[in-house]
Amino acid sequence: MADKSKFIEYIDEALEKSKETALSRLFFTYQGIPYPITMCTSETFQALDTFEARHDDIVLASYPKCGSNWILHIVHELIFAVSKQKYEYPEFPVLECGDSEKYQRMKGFPSPRILATHLHYDKLPGSIFKNKAKILVIFRNPKDTAVSFFHFHNDVPDIPSYCSWDEFFRQFMKGQVSWGSYFDFAINWNKHLDGDNVKFILYEDLKENLAAGIKQIADFLGFFLTGEQIQTISVQSTFQAMRAKSQDTHGAVGPFLFRKGEVGDWKNLFSETQNQEMDEKFKECLAGTSLGAKLKYESYCG
Numbered sequence: 001m002a003d004k005s006k007f008i009e010y011i012d013e014a015l016e017k018s019k020e021t022a023l024s025r026l027f028f029t030y031q032g033i034p035y036p037i038t039m040c041t042s043e044t045f046q047a048l049d050t051f052e053a054r055h056d057d058i059v060l061a062s063y064p065k066c067g068s069n070w071i072l073h074i075v076h077e078l079i080f081a082v083s084k085q086k087y088e089y090p091e092f093p094v095l096e097c098g099d100s101e102k103y104q105r106m107k108g109f110p111s112p113r114i115l116a117t118h119l120h121y122d123k124l125p126g127s128i129f130k131n132k133a134k135i136l137v138i139f140r141n142p143k144d145t146a147v148s149f150f151h152f153h154n155d156v157p158d159i160p161s162y163c164s165w166d167e168f169f170r171q172f173m174k175g176q177v178s179w180g181s182y183f184d185f186a187i188n189w190n191k192h193l194d195g196d197n198v199k200f201i202l203y204e205d206l207k208e209n210l211a212a213g214i215k216q217i218a219d220f221l222g223f224f225l226t227g228e229q230i231q232t233i234s235v236q237s238t239f240q241a242m243r244a245k246s247q248d249t250h251g252a253v254g255p256f257l258f259r260k261g262e263v264g265d266w267k268n269l270f271s272e273t274q275n276q277e278m279d280e281k282f283k284e285c286l287a288g289t290s291l292g293a294k295l296k297y298e299s300y301c302g
């Protein structure tokens, strides 16, 4: 029996190691943060210093899976409503993804440029702050964010999957997932959310009252719309409306990206132990902070 348990221990350890080796092939680390090798390169990160932000750039900053495609769509619709011009951005809109020449090409793009990013606050190019670009910072409760991230890896055929939710959860809590730790991302943003050019948006607030959220975004961007225009954009921005068009807007990945769009889906995957572990982590990192209060953790994760 003793030998058998040693054997199981050994196999478990070997499995653990091979999982970590397999996972390490998914990422490369740049300045301490893991990024997916399929989307980012260190050459692009080096070239990022040459990116010159404009005062009329609109930056959507979020940890992955907090709803950046939702806000991107809303901002597109707002621009269309005020300018009657369909906004066509010539590049994949995530600032840190793509080839290292992109920042040169971007110099020729018309304003306003809408740029999404999952970079942590302290990794953002300084010109965003220096030139006072407008930044919409989107947050979602960490439990639903983790669940959405897990499904994305495991549902999309071309992305390497995790062997189980438990395995993903372990890596998520260690920050060993693409773009690093949710909690580090949040701690980094915590003291910078009240700046003049920064607008905090909570995914759950938008779910609660989409029209009110769209109005706040429009006000922040200085767009004046009628109540009727706001109403029209809300109808076009519901989860159902966006999912129905997702193959046209995002290709084959669309239905996976617009997966469920709910608050509280974490209850379907979290074990009691995982629940407690995340509550502890939240307390340790964000309890008593201004962002901690803004996230309304008790309401959405309790």
Ligand SMILES: Nc1ncnc2c1ncn2[C@@H]1O[C@H](COP(=O)(O)OS(=O)(=O)O)[C@@H](OP(=O)(O)O)[C@H]1O
Pocket (backbone or CB within 6 Å): 062, 063, 064, 065, 066, 067, 068, 069, 070, 144, 147, 148, 149, 151, 237, 238, 239, 240, 242, 257, 258, 259, 260, 261, 262, 265
């Ligand atoms: N309109 C609307 N309403 C409600 N929820 C929406 C909407 N649009 C996108 N989503 C949900 O946002 C999740 C994807 O987040 P991101 O767009 O940030 O993903 S990514 O990081 O850019 O890949 C993903 O969450 P899950 O469904 O929980 O996986 C999307 O469904």
